[in-house]
Amino acid sequence: MSLVAISYNHVFGINGNIENNVFFIDEGMVMFSSGKHIVAYNVEYKVQRFFPICDEGQIDYVVQTYDKTLIAIIESLPGKILLHLFDVLNLRSTISYEMKTDKEQKLDIVYASFSDENDFILIQTGKPDWILFYYSFKLSKIIATDNTCPEENGIVKEVIPNYYYDNSKNKVFSVLGGHHINIYEYSNQLKKVYSYKKLSQREVYCCHDWVGPDKIVAGTSYGRILIYDKKAIIHIIYYNNLKEELKLNPSELENSSFKDEEININETLKKGISNEHTANIINLDSKTMNDPDYHPEDDVIPNSEINLLGLDNEDRIDIIKSNSTGFYVSGSNGIFSNIQYISEENNESSNICQLIQSFSLPSPNTRIKALALSKYKEFIFVLTDKNQFLKLNTELCSSENNKFIPVTPLYHVGPIISIDTCARNLL
Numbered sequence: 001m002s003l004v005a006i007s008y009n010h011v012f013g014i015n016g017n018i019e020n021n022v023f024f025i026d027e028g029m030v031m032f033s034s035g036k037h038i039v040a041y042n043v044e045y046k047v048q049r050f051f052p053i054c055d056e057g058q059i060d061y062v063v064q065t066y067d068k069t070l071i072a073i074i075e076s077l078p079g080k081i082l083l084h085l086f087d088v089l090n091l092r093s094t095i096s097y098e099m100k101t102d103k104e105q106k107l108d109i110v111y112a113s114f115s116d117e118n119d120f121i122l123i124q125t126g127k128p129d130w131i132l133f134y135y136s137f138k139l140s141k142i143i144a145t146d147n148t149c150p151e152e153n154g155i156v157k158e159v160i161p162n163y164y165y166d167n168s169k170n171k172v173f174s175v176l177g178g179h180h181i182n183i184y185e186y187s188n189q190l191k192k193v194y195s196y197k198k199l200s201q202r203e204v205y206c207c208h209d210w211v212g213p214d215k216i217v218a219g220t221s222y223g224r225i226l227i228y229d230k231k232a233i234i235h236i237i238y239y240n241n242l243k244e245e246l247k248l249n250p251s252e253l254e255n256s257s258f259k260d261e262e263i264n265i266n267e268t269l270k271k272g273i274s275n276e277h278t279a280n281i282i283n284l285d286s287k288t289m290n291d292p293d294y295h296p297e298d299d300v301i302p303n304s305e306i307n308l309l310g311l312d313n314e315d316r317i318d319i320i321k322s323n324s325t326g327f328y329v330s331g332s333n334g335i336f337s338n339i340q341y342i343s344e345e346n347n348e349s350s351n352i353c354q355l356i357q358s359f360s361l362p363s364p365n366t367r368i369k370a371l372a373l374s375k376y377k378e379f380i381f382v383l384t385d386k387n388q389f390l391k392l393n394t395e396l397c398s399s400e401n402n403k404f405i406p407v408t409p410l411y412h413v414g415p416i417i418s419i420d421t422c423a424r425n426l427l
Contacts, residue, residue: 011039011048014387015059020111022383023064023071024372025088030381030389030407031071033059038073040091043391043407051093053084061109064088065118066163068375072114072121076106081123081133099123099135099142107131111159113173120186122173124148124159132159132175134190144190148175148182153303161186162210174216178204178308181218181228194231197291201298206310209322211341217327219317221310224293225329227341227353233291235353237339239331240315242355319368323377325356330368334361336382336404338394359392360403386410 011034014021023031028044036054053073061074069089075082081099108126123133130149135142149156154177161173170185179198185191208218216228227235310316319330326341338357370383380392390404
């Protein structure tokens with residue numbers, strides 16, 4: 001009997017276990033992982049190209065460099081982690097690296113990020129030890145490791161380098177978990193330099209990104225967006241209230257501008273005014289270290305009774321990604337927003353924080369699971385919680401057309417239990 005070589009033609013579905021599973025190639029092509037392959041999908045001609053990656057195990061995580069030129073496919077195996085580099089510009093695999101670990105079991109990969117010059121990679125592993133690996137491609141070895149979860153029964157969600165760093169300063173990255181954000185320096189070693197004050201126990205961090213050399217934007221399970229300058233909170237945005245004011249009215253969208261409203265936070269607290277009745281964007285003094293929504297009486301609640309992913313709250317912030325003028329954000333009600341944030345060092349009065357664009361997802365129940373930006377961050381591919389790819393060009397959107405365009409149909413999000421052919425049309 002002769003053997004017949006089987007080649008892939010089209011795949012219906014993606015690796016749903018990988019959180020960040022959408023990557024930008026150009027405006028007409030998106031990349032994702034499916035099975036043991038990386039798939040490059042031409043959205044105009046509906047053509048897929050397949051690139052086999054894993055021989056031993058499975059794809060556990062995929063991460064793209066900041067300059068969009070490389071992708072690392074991470075394969076976790078007992079006693080080692082394999083890193084397969086893929087050249088995005090030429091669509092070909094380049095080289096693989098092997099990281100030896102002292103663990104006999106396979107490690108869960110929670111998050112990974114490249115350094116700005118693509119020389120190093122940070123790989124965050126999961127429970128029970130929450131070990132972060134700092135690996136050098138040039139030296140082909142692990143530079144340092146650290147346990148990055150400071151909480152009992154806590155978690156780690158994201159590890160993001162600061163690409164805005166000043167050359168006079170050491171390079172830093174942030175580690176976000178349930179109630180904490182820790183800042184590390186990395187060069188010849190890892191060093192934790194400071195931590196932000198923890199959130200109130202019932203509220204957890206969901207996502208974050210850097211928007212300047214010392215500024216971080218973080219989204220929470222309560223729909224709040226916190227802007228930090230080093231250790232201090234300088235802005236609080238109540239995102240869901242802000243969306244309600246906008247109402248996605250196209251005729252008003254171009255003229256809408258939600259300026260900062262100066263508020264003395266101490267007076268607000270004295271009066272006992274709730275979040276629903278305060279301003280949607282609050283300015284705090286740069287010396288303010290305390291969160292006005294922190295409830296110390298909740299500290300007795302153990303983490304085991306808290307959903308540290310924040311998935312039990314419909315108001316949660318799902319995505320925050322920095323852009324050239326501020327950051328993109330998405331949460332509930334099927335809305336994706338562009339918030340302008342411009343700040344000047346040592347001049348707080350000149351800070352600008354306003355919602356300038358909002359875009360509709362296919363339905364109010366649609367939530368964004370992952371997001372990929374072009375190099376200049378105006379073109380966007382997103383992956384929804386229904387495993388559907390959408391695209392958007394923020395520069396071409398008008399007040400009459402402010403919706404995402406579907407790139408693929410809704411893919412299955414659970415196991416396939418049956419398949420059949422169709423007598424009328426080809427599959």
